[in-house]
Amino acid sequence: MRRSDLFHDVVLIAPAAIVFGAFFLLPLVHLVMVGGSGPGGFAVYARILTDPLYLGSLISTVALSTAVTLATLAIAGVVGVFLSRNRFPGDALLVALLTLPLAFPGVVVGFLVIMLAGRQGLIGDISLWLFGDKLVFAYSMAGLFMGYVYFSIPRTVLTVMAAVEKLDPRLEEAARSLGAKPWHVVRDVIIPGLKPALLSAGAICFATAMGAFGTAFTLATRINVLPMTIYTEFTLQANIAVAAALSFFLGAVTWTALALARTAAGTSVAAAG
Amino acid sequence: MFKRAILAAAMAVAALVPAAHAQQRAICYNCPPEWADWGTELKAIQAKLGIMVPEDNKNSGQSLAALIAEKANPVADVTYLGGQFGILARNADVIAPYKPEGWDDIPAGLKDPDGYWFTIHSGTLGLFVNTKALGGKPVPKSWADLLKPEYKGMVGYLDPTSAAVGYIGVVAVNQSLGGTFQNFDPAIRYFKDLQKNQPIVPKQTSYARVLSGEIPILFDYDFNAYRGKYADKAPVEFVIPAEGTVVVPYVMALVKNGPNAANGKKVLDFVLSDEGQRIWANAFMRPVRASAMSADAAAKFLPAAEYTRAKPVDLGAMADAQKALVERYQREVQ
């Protein structure tokens, strides 16, 4: 009985193993090898860490992703806790609106940023009417930041709300009954209670921001985030070796961030929705 | 639910497969409908030759990279490239020689001596300006004007690291400011200064963005500007900068070992034929077979006196200098 069960299980998981092995693991290993097949050999991997252009791109991407993660966690934290803890007419509508952009591709988000902050954008019109000066920031770091926060909020709000629902309200009641002010309750009970969820949500936010390509592509900014650098290298006469090496670093940084957050949070990272 | 999903997927697949095989096709890399009026040319190719050529928005750099990446098994049959990219493509061994009818009409400097690529039309680089979107500011008249703070956030140029017109813009600025292909200091200094005005740097053709006013001033060709003004009736002007500029040929080539080589050759024949050339002429390009130029279209260009400031370029020198300049731009300007 047990042997046929094992056989049965292997047959059931075999398709996944084959698809994954053939189309992901094998090509990735191949890509790493291709990274070392250029004129510089495997030294190109080391060169990336010393070359100011690539290192600068890596650092600016990490910095942007970190800033986006912190801002998103702050915003989604406040909004998520508020919506989970309060019932009022229209609360379901707000949740629906906040999580609507969940799967918008980066290109669409870039387009929406242009609608808001481009030359004919809403913000430009409002600022012109209010201050007489048209505010246009779609094509600068501010626009890119805004776009990244835009697509990060929905998923993070969902995770925070799910986590708040699991919090034990008795801890808060106890704190309050002992005389703690609302802000202290937040700081000493709620935030520590949410820490695992915030960590894992933050890790996903960071990983998504690191790998985001469509938004930067549409916004045509001069800021070179790493995915754009990879794409540029690829289109510079198919400099595949450098593109592959850069991809390796991008994947490594992202994967490390997720792994770190997982060990810190103690649970597996939540998939969205 | 399981079974229903599979059935739906199977039906979708079945619906797609027959549709894909009925048509004669040729794949072109870099045939953007909103650039040089390729839209009309592609429709003409479909109507006259019965060959469907899907439009493609890759720029020259993206096309060359794709051709190199696909060298072992090419996807494209023909490609359209900015002037010097023809030489780069030949060096990369991704194109094959083919001399269409009308080959002899092409002047010597505008085609590869062995037939690897040939010019189909040329244009002059300058400033494509949406006068209405300037918000009352004067129309710029020179490269230097764009450095003025009043044009902050209004200037755009295509990315020199991938688009041919991007690199050519750098060359145009360089030549007109006294630089040479050995010395790009004037251009690098200029673009560094330009960054203070927060330019927009798209990777692909941005014709519509100028018309909508999203990018009021774009480094672009006269043909795109004239098309905006006369065909689409937009409030746009073309300006040949006071310091000077360059005239650049755009070339086409047959891809080596393309999947539909016979159709590819027919397409190349067409773009060089009287009818094909007339479409370029009506779209305000200078067709390489000058006989196709009509007086009517010629009348819509800026006066010849303005065009004396536009000089032709040495394609070979441009190709040789490209890699170094692109790297320099990446390090010093970006």
Add this chain to the structure above:
Amino acid sequence: MTGRGLAFYLQLAFTILVSAFLIVPVALSMIAGVTANYLEGVSGGLTLDWVVKVWGLYRETIYLSMAIALACLAVTLVVGVPAAYVLARRPSAVTRAIEELLVMPVAIPGLATALALIVTYGGFRGFRTSWLFILVGHVLFTLPFMVRSVLAVLSTIDLKTLEEGAASLGAGPWQRFFGVVLPNCRSGILAGALMVVTLSVGEFNMTWLLHTPLTKTLPVGLADSYASMRLEIGSAYTLVFFVMIIPLLIAMQLAGRSSATRPAARRGGA
């Protein structure tokens, strides 16, 4: 219920502001898609002309995106549900490692996965130029979501007892899988299915590198239209995209809501 203090209203205002930030551009873009002239706005008149034009220009991309999404769903169902079942049956360090591995395509940026596919399989021209090439990328990216979704549901029910019960009544392994396990993870399959289809329709990073002029999907077409087409066309195209994807997103929200009303079942899983 205590009285609503200042803190409540401040947080409410903040939440409304954030919601507006997310929704107003969507509404703007949908309206822009039906105005006759963007610069004149609604006062210039409404028209469906742009949407009709978009349909004429980009019809194939819409069909292709739908076909790929459905095919992706079929593949992830066939490949992912059994895999989730096996992972749920045998919780161990090995299966946890397998789960980690399956999540990698989500962690690794789509650009890198696409590059890897191109350098490895780009040489097979038939494969490279067909929509199957794009499908492979989509399956890799969406498979973890299907597996996770089903696994989450399976880990809340007592699989062992259910299976032993069925086995003691004489059900073989296949009967158990199709007759007992599958019906019990219906909600996980539904949630996973919606996620897979939504993600596939919106996938861009990988598809941008994997596509050819003949295999353009909707997001790829959108990128083209934003750069080179009139704002009204880009907006109308975005409107079509929203019309396709917003019902899916709403369905996901509703499905999530209905499974949340089963409080006892939602004890485990992150």
